[in-house]
Amino acid sequence: KNGLPYVVLEKIWLGLAKASQRFNCQIIATTHSHEFLTSACNALKNDSSLSSEFSYIRLTNKNNNISGKFFDNKLLGFAIESEMEIR
16 A cells, blocks of 8 residues: 555645745645645645645646646635536
8 A cells, every 4th residue: 555644634735835935945746636636725725825825737638739727725625615627
């Protein structure tokens, strides 16, 4: 078995976001995990200084044309609550 238990993901995201802010650097993560995205959004939504720094870019491929769809934390939260496909 690999991966992290879902119950610790929010704490990990919060720690990563605080470290990124403290050291003035970006964190770029790739995933296909709905739980990973949900935990990131939930972990940061209650801290305006952290949530304003978080964004999600969903890559789409239409007719061999790859483009990015941008979500800030608020829009990602809305998409998750509305049960939209975000991966």
